[in-house]
Amino acid sequence: NHNHNHNHNHNNNHNHISIGRPFFFLLVAITLPWLGWSWSIPLPGGKQISYSDGLLRIQLESVERPLTFPKPGSIPEKKTFESILIKDTGTIKGYGAYCIALLPKHTFLGFYEGEVISSLDELIDNKEYVLSLDGGVTLIDGFKRSQNRTVFSPCHLNHADKKSPQNNCFRLLEEGTVAFFTSRQIDIGEELCFDYGDNYWWGREDKML
Numbered sequence: 001n002h003n004h005n006h007n008h009n010h011n012n013n014h015n016h017i018s019i020g021r022p023f024f025f026l027l028v029a030i031t032l033p034w035l036g037w038s039w040s041i042p043l044p045g046g047k048q049i050s051y052s053d054g055l056l057r058i059q060l061e062s063v064e065r066p067l068t069f070p071k072p073g074s075i076p077e078k079k080t081f082e083s084i085l086i087k088d089t090g091t092i093k094g095y096g097a098y099c100i101a102l103l104p105k106h107t108f109l110g111f112y113e114g115e116v117i118s119s120l121d122e123l124i125d126n127k128e129y130v131l132s133l134d135g136g137v138t139l140i141d142g143f144k145r146s147q148n149r150t151v152f153s154p155c156h157l158n159h160a161d162k163k164s165p166q167n168n169c170f171r172l173l174e175e176g177t178v179a180f181f182t183s184r185q186i187d188i189g190e191e192l193c194f195d196y197g198d199n200y201w202w203g204r205e206d207k208m209l
Contacts (some may be wrong), residue, residue, distance in 0.1 A: 080107055089191065
């Protein structure tokens with residue numbers, strides 16, 4: 001991540017009112033939703049603010065993005081599948097995804113797979129594998145896919161706090177899909193994990209792993 005600080009001094013003889021850049025972004029963010037537009041405004045440090053489908057999203061944390069976002073329907077390389085084994089963790093977490101051949105940084109791990117639903121009330125089985133596409137309006141239920149442990153899928157990834165060294169994967173949302181990548185090189189024997197986010201643990205903080 002790169003942070004750039006620019007200081008500009010403008011001297012002239014004209015009286016004018018200067019609107020700061022943060023205020024301008026806020027003004028745009030408040031105004032455009034009323035026009036029914038979809039938009040995204042990048043902010044310093046890899047952050048962004050966006051609006052679509054009636055939802056205003058503010059990303060306050062910087063995310064190091066891979067060079068390209070995979071096209072919808074893309075699948076990981078064969079060697080990526082061959083580098084990950086699903087096995088019992090021997091802990092309360094149950095099954096997990098383990099690296100059995102070195103995975104480079106920013107390896108594409110696939111899209112989150114499952115049935116698209118619009119409410120948790122539609123779930124018949126387990127609610128532990130639900131991932132939100134848009135803050136809770138549209139959801140993906142990955143429970144059934146998770147039961148197939150012969151071939152890896154991102155639904156097999158367990159949780160690791162974002163501040164933990166065990167957190168070695170991340171997700172990116174784009175065009176109604178959620179793609180997963182490694183955030184660093186993953187060595188043989190390591191479990192692949194990502195941070196489920198605060199919303200996942202809301203109301204059950206005592207169960208956080």
